[in-house]
Amino acid sequence: MIQFYNVSKVYENGVKAVSDITLHIKKGEFVFLVGPSGAGKSTLIKLIFREELPTRGQVMFSGKNIVRMRGREVPYMRRKIGMVFQDFRLLQQKTAAENVAFALEITGASRKEIRRLVPEALEQVGLKGKEDLLPGQMSGGEQQRVCIARAIVNKPLLIIADEPTGNLDPNTSWEIMTLFQDINRRGTTILMSTHASEIVNTLKKRVIELSSGSIVRDEESGVYRNEL
Numbered sequence: 283m284i285q286f287y288n289v290s291k292v293y294e295n296g297v298k299a300v301s302d303i304t305l306h307i308k309k310g311e312f313v314f315l316v317g318p319s320g321a322g323k324s325t326l327i328k329l330i331f332r333e334e335l336p337t338r339g340q341v342m343f344s345g346k347n348i349v350r351m352r353g354r355e356v357p358y359m360r361r362k363i364g365m366v367f368q369d370f371r372l373l374q375q376k377t378a379a380e381n382v383a384f385a386l387e388i389t390g391a392s393r394k395e396i397r398r399l400v401p402e403a404l405e406q407v408g409l410k411g412k413e414d415l416l417p418g419q420m421s422g423g424e425q426q427r428v429c430i431a432r433a434i435v436n437k438p439l440l441i442i443a444d445e446p447t448g449n450l451d452p453n454t455s456w457e458i459m460t461l462f463q464d465i466n467r468r469g470t471t472i473l474m475s476t477h478a479s480e481i482v483n484t485l486k487k488r489v490i491e492l493s494s495g496s497i498v499r500d501e502e503s504g505v506y507r508n509e510l
């Protein structure tokens with residue numbers, strides 16, 4: 283589903299954020315991306331979403347070379363990816379249902395589809411009955427559920443979650459992780475950057491560790507940090 287071939291990214295200020303990365307992620311995988319602050323995790327995510335272009339190398343997503351892709355193809359590619367952020371990024375003046383609906387509206391979905399798909403997504407994340415609440419009226423965990431509903435409503439092939447539990451307490455973090463595991467079991471590939479060592483150590487998923495822009499570890503059933 284995702285292939286990186288000798289990918290490097292040097293920002294305009296000369297910082298080499300990603301250095302000669304070759305990487306394959308298959309459909310249906312659940313992958314944790316770990317590494318210290320500044321290791322290049324966000325840059326790698328931006329390269330998949332084509333928010334940044336690599337300085338060298340090729341990035342493939344769902345069989346397409348996204349570096350060579352035409353500009354007008356980019357929105358279609360992005361529709362196959364659901365993004366979940368640490369800081370939720372919900373529209374504060376819109377309700378839970380309206381936030382989720384908005385993700386469909388921008389793809390040109392019909393009102394009929396929106397009426398069917400929004401309640402379905404909100405129910406899947408456990409927010410039935412909270413459709414009309416504004417983000418300010420919801421807990422952090424509930425807001426993150428809205429963010430996940432918004433990410434899944436387009437039925438994406440891939441979900442990229444950038445530190446999704448970074449603003450949540452431990453119990454709520456586990457509830458959110460259970461939700462991600464459910465979504466993964468239904469077939470959606472998940473790539474999640476995280477600093478939550480206990481979660482990584484408990485779930486025993488594939489772990490890719492970045493350090494100074496390079497992959498220093500890629501293990502099936504890995505842990506957060508290999509002690510020497």
Ligand SMILES: Nc1ncnc2c1ncn2[C@@H]1O[C@H](COP(=O)(O)OP(=O)(O)OP(=O)(O)O)[C@@H](O)[C@H]1O
Nearest residue numbers: 293294295297299318319320321322323324325326
């Ligand atoms: N737009 C940019 N312009 C210049 N340098 C950048 C830019 N974005 C990131 N960098 C630099 O690239 C390097 C990698 O940053 P990146 O944000 O990818 O790391 P990270 O692993 O996601 O860190 P964190 O865990 O703190 O989010 C850092 O040295 C950072 O300062």
